Amino acid sequence: MTLYAYWRSTTSYRVRAALNLKGLTYETLPVDLVAGDQHSPDYAALNPGLGVPTLVLDDGTVLTQSLAILDYLDAVAAPRLLPDDPVARAKVMAAAHAVALDIHPVNNLRVLQHLRSIHGASEAETVAWMHHWMDAGFTTVEAIVSDSTPFAFSDAPDLADVCITAQLYNAHRWGLDMTAYPKLTRIEAACLALPAIAAAHPDHQPDAKVTI
Amino acid sequence: MTLYAYWRSTTSYRVRAALNLKGLTYETLPVDLVAGDQHSPDYAALNPGLGVPTLVLDDGTVLTQSLAILDYLDAVAAPRLLPDDPVARAKVMAAAHAVALDIHPVNNLRVLQHLRSIHGASEAETVAWMHHWMDAGFTTVEAIVSDSTPFAFSDAPDLADVCITAQLYNAHRWGLDMTAYPKLTRIEAACLALPAIAAAHPDHQPDAKVTI
Numbered sequence: 001m002t003l004y005a006y007w008r009s010t011t012s013y014r015v016r017a018a019l020n021l022k023g024l025t026y027e028t029l030p031v032d033l034v035a036g037d038q039h040s041p042d043y044a045a046l047n048p049g050l051g052v053p054t055l056v057l058d059d060g061t062v063l064t065q066s067l068a069i070l071d072y073l074d075a076v077a078a079p080r081l082l083p084d085d086p087v088a089r090a091k092v093m094a095a096a097h098a099v100a101l102d103i104h105p106v107n108n109l110r111v112l113q114h115l116r117s118i119h120g121a122s123e124a125e126t127v128a129w130m131h132h133w134m135d136a137g138f139t140t141v142e143a144i145v146s147d148s149t150p151f152a153f154s155d156a157p158d159l160a161d162v163c164i165t166a167q168l169y170n171a172h173r174w175g176l177d178m179t180a181y182p183k184l185t186r187i188e189a190a191c192l193a194l195p196a197i198a199a200a201h202p203d204h205q206p207d208a209k210v211t212i
Numbered sequence: 213m214t215l216y217a218y219w220r221s222t223t224s225y226r227v228r229a230a231l232n233l234k235g236l237t238y239e240t241l242p243v244d245l246v247a248g249d250q251h252s253p254d255y256a257a258l259n260p261g262l263g264v265p266t267l268v269l270d271d272g273t274v275l276t277q278s279l280a281i282l283d284y285l286d287a288v289a290a291p292r293l294l295p296d297d298p299v300a301r302a303k304v305m306a307a308a309h310a311v312a313l314d315i316h317p318v319n320n321l322r323v324l325q326h327l328r329s330i331h332g333a334s335e336a337e338t339v340a341w342m343h344h345w346m347d348a349g350f351t352t353v354e355a356i357v358s359d360s361t362p363f364a365f366s367d368a369p370d371l372a373d374v375c376i377t378a379q380l381y382n383a384h385r386w387g388l389d390m391t392a393y394p395k396l397t398r399i400e401a402a403c404l405a406l407p408a409i410a411a412a413h414p415d416h417q418p419d420a421k422v423t424i
Contacts, residue, residue: 007247046318048351048352048355049310049314049352049354050352051314057299057400061299063299063303063306064306065306065309065313066307067305067309067313068302068303068305068306068309071298071301071302072298072299072301072302073306075298075301076298084285086284086287086288087269087273087284088281089283089284090275090277090281090282090283091285091289093277093279093280093283094275094280097277097279097280098277099278100316101277101312101313101316101317102263102311104313105313105314105317105318106317106318106323108262108318108319111318114344115331115342118337118340118341118344119327119331119333119337121331125331128330129326129330131315132326132330139260140260140261142258143260169400176416186338188309189275209246211416
Protein backbone atom coordinates (compact mmCIF):
# COMPACT_ATOMS: atom_id res chain seq x y z
CA MET A 1 0.00 0.00 0.00
CA THR A 2 1.04 3.58 -0.59
CA LEU A 3 0.08 6.40 1.76
CA TYR A 4 0.16 9.94 0.43
CA ALA A 5 0.57 12.02 3.56
CA TYR A 6 1.99 15.17 5.11
CA TRP A 7 4.00 14.81 8.30
CA ARG A 8 2.12 17.47 10.31
CA SER A 9 -1.36 16.57 9.06
CA THR A 10 -3.31 15.10 11.96
CA THR A 11 -5.50 13.10 9.57
CA SER A 12 -2.34 11.51 8.12
CA TYR A 13 -1.14 10.80 11.66
CA ARG A 14 -4.43 8.99 12.45
CA VAL A 15 -4.09 6.71 9.47
CA ARG A 16 -0.40 5.99 10.09
CA ALA A 17 -1.23 5.03 13.68
CA ALA A 18 -3.94 2.60 12.51
CA LEU A 19 -1.71 1.06 9.83
CA ASN A 20 1.06 0.54 12.39
CA LEU A 21 -1.26 -0.83 15.10
CA LYS A 22 -2.56 -3.36 12.58
CA GLY A 23 0.96 -4.29 11.46
CA LEU A 24 0.29 -3.32 7.85
CA THR A 25 3.28 -2.28 5.74
CA TYR A 26 3.09 0.77 3.49
CA GLU A 27 5.25 3.22 1.66
CA THR A 28 4.87 6.91 2.51
CA LEU A 29 4.83 9.44 -0.32
CA PRO A 30 4.98 12.96 1.13
CA VAL A 31 2.57 15.65 -0.12
CA ASP A 32 3.83 19.07 0.98
CA LEU A 33 0.62 20.92 1.84
CA VAL A 34 2.44 24.16 2.66
CA ALA A 35 4.14 24.15 -0.77
CA GLY A 36 0.77 23.36 -2.39
CA ASP A 37 1.68 19.92 -3.77
CA GLN A 38 -1.94 18.83 -3.25
CA HIS A 39 -2.97 21.09 -6.14
CA SER A 40 -0.71 19.36 -8.70
CA PRO A 41 -2.69 17.81 -11.57
CA ASP A 42 -1.40 14.31 -10.77
CA TYR A 43 -2.45 14.51 -7.13
CA ALA A 44 -5.77 16.18 -7.92
CA ALA A 45 -6.56 13.27 -10.27
CA LEU A 46 -5.90 10.88 -7.40
CA ASN A 47 -7.72 12.87 -4.74
CA PRO A 48 -10.23 15.43 -6.10
CA GLY A 49 -10.69 16.75 -2.56
CA LEU A 50 -7.06 17.98 -2.66
CA GLY A 51 -6.42 16.74 0.85
CA VAL A 52 -4.36 14.16 2.62
CA PRO A 53 -4.18 11.32 3.33
CA THR A 54 -4.81 9.18 0.26
CA LEU A 55 -4.30 5.42 0.56
CA VAL A 56 -3.64 3.44 -2.62
CA LEU A 57 -4.16 -0.29 -2.18
CA ASP A 58 -1.95 -2.85 -3.89
CA ASP A 59 -4.59 -3.40 -6.61
CA GLY A 60 -4.63 0.33 -7.40
CA THR A 61 -7.85 1.15 -5.52
CA VAL A 62 -7.70 4.74 -4.29
CA LEU A 63 -9.23 5.57 -0.89
CA THR A 64 -9.66 9.11 0.45
CA GLN A 65 -10.97 10.78 3.62
CA SER A 66 -9.16 9.61 6.75
CA LEU A 67 -12.23 8.29 8.58
CA ALA A 68 -13.30 6.30 5.51
CA ILE A 69 -9.77 4.88 5.21
CA LEU A 70 -9.84 3.96 8.90
CA ASP A 71 -13.21 2.25 8.39
CA TYR A 72 -11.73 0.23 5.52
CA LEU A 73 -8.67 -0.74 7.56
CA ASP A 74 -10.90 -1.82 10.43
CA ALA A 75 -12.86 -4.07 8.08
CA VAL A 76 -9.79 -5.85 6.72
CA ALA A 77 -7.24 -6.03 9.55
CA ALA A 78 -7.11 -6.66 13.30
CA PRO A 79 -6.94 -5.34 15.96
CA ARG A 80 -10.22 -3.51 15.51
CA LEU A 81 -10.37 0.15 16.50
CA LEU A 82 -14.14 0.06 17.01
CA PRO A 83 -16.15 -2.34 19.21
CA ASP A 84 -18.73 -4.70 17.72
CA ASP A 85 -21.60 -3.69 19.99
CA PRO A 86 -23.59 -0.98 18.16
CA VAL A 87 -24.01 1.30 21.20
CA ALA A 88 -20.38 0.96 22.36
CA ARG A 89 -19.28 1.57 18.79
CA ALA A 90 -21.38 4.73 18.52
CA LYS A 91 -19.99 6.02 21.83
CA VAL A 92 -16.36 5.58 20.69
CA MET A 93 -17.22 7.12 17.35
CA ALA A 94 -18.91 10.12 18.99
CA ALA A 95 -15.74 10.88 20.98
CA ALA A 96 -13.61 10.47 17.84
CA HIS A 97 -15.97 12.73 15.89
CA ALA A 98 -15.90 15.45 18.55
CA VAL A 99 -12.27 15.80 17.42
CA ALA A 100 -12.49 14.75 13.77
CA LEU A 101 -15.57 16.85 12.95
CA ASP A 102 -15.81 19.57 15.59
CA ILE A 103 -12.12 20.54 15.77
CA HIS A 104 -10.04 19.41 12.82
CA PRO A 105 -12.09 20.65 9.84
CA VAL A 106 -12.45 24.12 11.35
CA ASN A 107 -8.70 24.35 12.03
CA ASN A 108 -7.61 22.79 8.74
CA LEU A 109 -4.72 24.57 6.96
CA ARG A 110 -6.94 25.70 4.09
CA VAL A 111 -9.46 27.23 6.47
CA LEU A 112 -6.70 29.12 8.28
CA GLN A 113 -5.30 30.32 4.95
CA HIS A 114 -8.77 31.52 3.95
CA LEU A 115 -9.23 33.25 7.30
CA ARG A 116 -5.97 35.13 6.73
CA SER A 117 -6.43 35.95 3.06
CA ILE A 118 -10.12 36.93 3.07
CA HIS A 119 -10.69 38.12 6.61
CA GLY A 120 -7.21 39.50 7.24
CA ALA A 121 -6.61 37.43 10.38
CA SER A 122 -3.20 38.03 11.94
CA GLU A 123 -0.97 35.19 13.15
CA ALA A 124 -2.14 35.79 16.73
CA GLU A 125 -5.80 35.80 15.65
CA THR A 126 -5.28 32.58 13.70
CA VAL A 127 -3.77 30.87 16.74
CA ALA A 128 -6.63 32.18 18.90
CA TRP A 129 -9.10 30.71 16.36
CA MET A 130 -7.41 27.31 16.63
CA HIS A 131 -7.31 27.44 20.43
CA HIS A 132 -11.00 28.36 20.57
CA TRP A 133 -12.14 25.29 18.64
CA MET A 134 -9.70 22.96 20.37
CA ASP A 135 -10.88 24.15 23.80
CA ALA A 136 -14.52 23.62 22.81
CA GLY A 137 -13.91 20.16 21.37
CA PHE A 138 -11.53 19.02 24.10
CA THR A 139 -14.01 20.08 26.79
CA THR A 140 -16.57 17.81 25.17
CA VAL A 141 -14.21 14.86 24.80
CA GLU A 142 -12.86 15.25 28.34
CA ALA A 143 -16.48 14.95 29.57
CA ILE A 144 -17.27 11.73 27.72
CA VAL A 145 -14.16 9.53 27.86
CA SER A 146 -13.60 7.09 30.70
CA ASP A 147 -11.77 8.13 33.85
CA SER A 148 -10.86 4.59 34.85
CA THR A 149 -8.96 3.17 31.87
CA PRO A 150 -5.57 4.05 30.34
CA PHE A 151 -7.06 4.61 26.89
CA ALA A 152 -10.24 6.53 26.05
CA PHE A 153 -12.69 3.74 26.80
CA SER A 154 -10.72 0.58 27.57
CA ASP A 155 -7.31 -1.06 27.98
CA ALA A 156 -6.61 -0.90 24.24
CA PRO A 157 -6.45 1.98 21.79
CA ASP A 158 -9.53 2.70 19.69
CA LEU A 159 -10.62 5.25 17.08
CA ALA A 160 -11.09 7.93 19.72
CA ASP A 161 -7.57 7.43 21.07
CA VAL A 162 -6.07 7.75 17.61
CA CYS A 163 -7.99 10.95 16.82
CA ILE A 164 -7.27 12.46 20.24
CA THR A 165 -3.54 11.74 20.13
CA ALA A 166 -3.16 13.21 16.65
CA GLN A 167 -5.07 16.35 17.67
CA LEU A 168 -2.95 16.77 20.82
CA TYR A 169 0.15 16.93 18.64
CA ASN A 170 -1.46 19.92 16.94
CA ALA A 171 -2.48 21.40 20.31
CA HIS A 172 1.12 21.29 21.55
CA ARG A 173 2.39 22.70 18.28
CA TRP A 174 0.21 25.78 18.78
CA GLY A 175 0.88 26.11 22.50
CA LEU A 176 -2.53 25.19 23.90
CA ASP A 177 -2.62 24.92 27.69
CA MET A 178 -3.74 21.33 28.37
CA THR A 179 -4.18 21.73 32.15
CA ALA A 180 -7.96 21.42 31.92
CA TYR A 181 -7.78 18.11 30.05
CA PRO A 182 -6.05 15.52 32.29
CA LYS A 183 -7.87 12.59 30.69
CA LEU A 184 -6.73 13.61 27.22
CA THR A 185 -3.16 13.97 28.46
CA ARG A 186 -3.40 10.49 30.01
CA ILE A 187 -4.72 9.07 26.73
CA GLU A 188 -1.91 10.66 24.74
CA ALA A 189 0.70 9.20 27.11
CA ALA A 190 -0.83 5.73 26.86
CA CYS A 191 -0.88 5.95 23.06
CA LEU A 192 2.66 7.28 22.67
CA ALA A 193 3.93 4.48 24.94
CA LEU A 194 2.93 2.09 22.16
CA PRO A 195 5.74 1.79 19.57
CA ALA A 196 3.16 1.55 16.75
CA ILE A 197 1.68 4.96 17.56
CA ALA A 198 5.01 6.55 18.50
CA ALA A 199 6.33 5.57 15.05
CA ALA A 200 3.36 7.37 13.48
CA HIS A 201 4.24 10.67 15.19
CA PRO A 202 4.88 13.54 12.74
CA ASP A 203 8.48 14.02 13.88
CA HIS A 204 9.35 10.51 12.72
CA GLN A 205 8.14 10.91 9.14
CA PRO A 206 10.44 11.14 6.10
CA ASP A 207 9.26 14.67 5.27
CA ALA A 208 9.57 16.01 8.84
CA LYS A 209 11.40 19.31 9.09
CA VAL A 210 13.04 20.82 12.16
CA THR A 211 11.15 24.08 11.61
CA ILE A 212 8.59 25.22 9.04
CA MET B 213 -36.78 6.90 20.57
CA THR B 214 -36.50 10.64 21.07
CA LEU B 215 -34.64 12.88 18.64
CA TYR B 216 -33.48 16.27 19.87
CA ALA B 217 -33.15 18.27 16.68
CA TYR B 218 -33.39 21.68 15.06
CA TRP B 219 -35.42 21.97 11.86
CA ARG B 220 -32.75 23.72 9.78
CA SER B 221 -29.79 21.70 11.09
CA THR B 222 -28.49 19.57 8.23
CA THR B 223 -27.12 17.01 10.68
CA SER B 224 -30.62 16.67 12.17
CA TYR B 225 -32.02 16.30 8.63
CA ARG B 226 -29.57 13.45 7.89
CA VAL B 227 -30.66 11.51 10.95
CA ARG B 228 -34.39 12.11 10.34
CA ALA B 229 -33.95 10.82 6.78
CA ALA B 230 -32.27 7.64 8.02
CA LEU B 231 -34.87 7.04 10.73
CA ASN B 232 -37.66 7.47 8.18
CA LEU B 233 -35.98 5.29 5.52
CA LYS B 234 -35.62 2.53 8.11
CA GLY B 235 -39.24 2.91 9.23
CA LEU B 236 -38.29 3.69 12.82
CA THR B 237 -40.69 5.76 14.89
CA TYR B 238 -39.43 8.61 17.03
CA GLU B 239 -40.59 11.71 18.81
CA THR B 240 -38.96 15.00 17.85
CA LEU B 241 -38.02 17.44 20.62
CA PRO B 242 -36.96 20.76 19.08
CA VAL B 243 -33.76 22.47 20.26
CA ASP B 244 -33.74 26.09 19.06
CA LEU B 245 -30.08 26.67 18.17
CA VAL B 246 -30.67 30.32 17.27
CA ALA B 247 -32.24 31.00 20.68
CA GLY B 248 -29.36 29.13 22.35
CA ASP B 249 -31.42 26.25 23.81
CA GLN B 250 -28.40 23.95 23.33
CA HIS B 251 -26.65 25.79 26.17
CA SER B 252 -29.36 25.03 28.75
CA PRO B 253 -28.02 22.94 31.68
CA ASP B 254 -30.43 20.10 30.96
CA TYR B 255 -29.41 19.83 27.33
CA ALA B 256 -25.71 20.25 28.09
CA ALA B 257 -25.95 17.32 30.52
CA LEU B 258 -27.44 15.23 27.72
CA ASN B 259 -25.04 16.39 25.00
CA PRO B 260 -21.81 17.95 26.31
CA GLY B 261 -20.94 18.92 22.73
CA LEU B 262 -23.90 21.35 22.79
CA GLY B 263 -24.94 20.33 19.31
CA VAL B 264 -27.80 18.59 17.60
CA PRO B 265 -28.95 15.94 16.96
CA THR B 266 -29.08 13.80 20.09
CA LEU B 267 -30.88 10.47 19.90
CA VAL B 268 -32.16 8.94 23.12
CA LEU B 269 -32.98 5.25 22.80
CA ASP B 270 -35.94 3.66 24.56
CA ASP B 271 -33.64 2.30 27.30
CA GLY B 272 -32.29 5.80 27.98
CA THR B 273 -29.00 5.39 26.11
CA VAL B 274 -27.90 8.77 24.77
CA LEU B 275 -26.20 8.93 21.37
CA THR B 276 -24.58 12.06 19.94
CA GLN B 277 -22.78 13.08 16.72
CA SER B 278 -24.91 12.54 13.62
CA LEU B 279 -22.51 10.16 11.83
CA ALA B 280 -22.17 8.03 14.96
CA ILE B 281 -25.96 7.94 15.29
CA LEU B 282 -26.24 6.95 11.62
CA ASP B 283 -23.67 4.19 12.20
CA TYR B 284 -25.75 2.89 15.11
CA LEU B 285 -28.97 3.00 13.09
CA ASP B 286 -27.27 1.12 10.26
CA ALA B 287 -26.20 -1.60 12.68
CA VAL B 288 -29.68 -2.16 14.08
CA ALA B 289 -32.15 -1.52 11.23
CA ALA B 290 -32.51 -2.18 7.50
CA PRO B 291 -32.23 -0.96 4.81
CA ARG B 292 -28.50 -0.36 5.23
CA LEU B 293 -27.10 2.99 4.14
CA LEU B 294 -23.60 1.57 3.64
CA PRO B 295 -22.57 -1.43 1.51
CA ASP B 296 -20.96 -4.50 3.09
CA ASP B 297 -17.93 -4.63 0.80
CA PRO B 298 -15.12 -2.72 2.58
CA VAL B 299 -13.95 -0.82 -0.53
CA ALA B 300 -17.47 0.10 -1.70
CA ARG B 301 -18.29 1.16 1.84
CA ALA B 302 -15.20 3.39 2.06
CA LYS B 303 -16.08 5.00 -1.30
CA VAL B 304 -19.62 5.89 -0.18
CA MET B 305 -18.26 7.12 3.13
CA ALA B 306 -15.65 9.30 1.41
CA ALA B 307 -18.37 11.06 -0.60
CA ALA B 308 -20.48 11.50 2.53
CA HIS B 309 -17.49 12.85 4.43
CA ALA B 310 -16.61 15.35 1.70
CA VAL B 311 -19.89 16.97 2.81
CA ALA B 312 -20.02 16.00 6.48
CA LEU B 313 -16.41 16.93 7.26
CA ASP B 314 -15.25 19.33 4.55
CA ILE B 315 -18.37 21.51 4.32
CA HIS B 316 -20.69 21.25 7.29
CA PRO B 317 -18.32 21.78 10.25
CA VAL B 318 -16.77 24.87 8.65
CA ASN B 319 -20.21 26.36 7.93
CA ASN B 320 -21.75 25.38 11.25
CA LEU B 321 -23.82 28.09 12.99
CA ARG B 322 -21.35 28.45 15.84
CA VAL B 323 -18.45 28.95 13.42
CA LEU B 324 -20.40 31.63 11.55
CA GLN B 325 -21.30 33.32 14.85
CA HIS B 326 -17.60 33.29 15.82
CA LEU B 327 -16.59 34.65 12.41
CA ARG B 328 -18.99 37.55 12.92
CA SER B 329 -18.25 38.29 16.58
CA ILE B 330 -14.45 37.90 16.54
CA HIS B 331 -13.52 38.71 12.96
CA GLY B 332 -16.29 41.20 12.27
CA ALA B 333 -17.61 39.40 9.21
CA SER B 334 -20.61 41.09 7.64
CA GLU B 335 -23.70 39.19 6.51
CA ALA B 336 -22.40 39.23 2.90
CA GLU B 337 -18.97 37.97 3.99
CA THR B 338 -20.56 35.22 6.04
CA VAL B 339 -22.59 34.06 3.04
CA ALA B 340 -19.46 34.21 0.85
CA TRP B 341 -17.64 32.05 3.43
CA MET B 342 -20.42 29.46 3.26
CA HIS B 343 -20.49 29.50 -0.54
CA HIS B 344 -16.71 29.08 -0.70
CA TRP B 345 -16.70 25.84 1.32
CA MET B 346 -19.82 24.49 -0.36
CA ASP B 347 -18.30 25.10 -3.80
CA ALA B 348 -15.07 23.36 -2.80
CA GLY B 349 -16.82 20.36 -1.28
CA PHE B 350 -19.49 20.06 -3.98
CA THR B 351 -16.80 20.11 -6.69
CA THR B 352 -15.19 17.12 -4.98
CA VAL B 353 -18.43 15.20 -4.55
CA GLU B 354 -19.57 15.94 -8.11
CA ALA B 355 -16.29 14.35 -9.30
CA ILE B 356 -16.66 11.13 -7.35
CA VAL B 357 -20.34 10.16 -7.46
CA SER B 358 -21.73 7.97 -10.23
CA ASP B 359 -23.09 9.50 -13.43
CA SER B 360 -25.19 6.47 -14.32
CA THR B 361 -27.45 5.89 -11.31
CA PRO B 362 -30.31 7.93 -9.83
CA PHE B 363 -28.71 8.04 -6.38
CA ALA B 364 -25.04 8.74 -5.59
CA PHE B 365 -23.73 5.26 -6.25
CA SER B 366 -26.67 2.96 -6.94
CA ASP B 367 -30.43 2.59 -7.32
CA ALA B 368 -31.01 3.09 -3.60
CA PRO B 369 -30.16 5.93 -1.22
CA ASP B 370 -27.02 5.60 0.87
CA LEU B 371 -25.11 7.67 3.43
CA ALA B 372 -23.73 9.94 0.71
CA ASP B 373 -27.22 10.66 -0.65
CA VAL B 374 -28.50 11.58 2.80
CA CYS B 375 -25.57 13.93 3.51
CA ILE B 376 -25.74 15.51 0.04
CA THR B 377 -29.50 16.13 0.16
CA ALA B 378 -29.31 17.74 3.59
CA GLN B 379 -26.43 20.00 2.50
CA LEU B 380 -28.29 21.03 -0.67
CA TYR B 381 -31.12 22.31 1.49
CA ASN B 382 -28.57 24.62 3.11
CA ALA B 383 -27.12 25.55 -0.29
CA HIS B 384 -30.54 26.65 -1.55
CA ARG B 385 -31.21 28.52 1.68
CA TRP B 386 -28.10 30.61 1.10
CA GLY B 387 -28.64 31.07 -2.63
CA LEU B 388 -25.77 28.98 -3.99
CA ASP B 389 -25.79 28.60 -7.77
CA MET B 390 -25.99 24.82 -8.35
CA THR B 391 -25.46 24.95 -12.13
CA ALA B 392 -22.03 23.34 -11.87
CA TYR B 393 -23.35 20.35 -9.93
CA PRO B 394 -25.88 18.47 -12.09
CA LYS B 395 -25.19 15.13 -10.41
CA LEU B 396 -25.89 16.58 -6.95
CA THR B 397 -29.11 18.13 -8.23
CA ARG B 398 -30.10 14.73 -9.68
CA ILE B 399 -29.34 13.04 -6.35
CA GLU B 400 -31.41 15.57 -4.42
CA ALA B 401 -34.37 15.05 -6.77
CA ALA B 402 -34.15 11.26 -6.42
CA CYS B 403 -34.01 11.57 -2.63
CA LEU B 404 -36.86 14.05 -2.30
CA ALA B 405 -39.03 11.81 -4.49
CA LEU B 406 -38.93 9.31 -1.64
CA PRO B 407 -41.65 10.07 0.95
CA ALA B 408 -39.31 9.03 3.78
CA ILE B 409 -36.73 11.67 2.89
CA ALA B 410 -39.30 14.30 1.89
CA ALA B 411 -40.87 13.94 5.36
CA ALA B 412 -37.45 14.63 6.90
CA HIS B 413 -37.14 17.99 5.09
CA PRO B 414 -36.72 20.97 7.45
CA ASP B 415 -39.93 22.64 6.30
CA HIS B 416 -41.95 19.68 7.53
CA GLN B 417 -40.66 19.74 11.11
CA PRO B 418 -42.73 20.84 14.12
CA ASP B 419 -40.39 23.76 14.86
CA ALA B 420 -40.22 25.02 11.26
CA LYS B 421 -40.81 28.74 10.89
CA VAL B 422 -41.78 30.66 7.78
CA THR B 423 -38.90 33.07 8.30
CA ILE B 424 -36.06 33.28 10.84
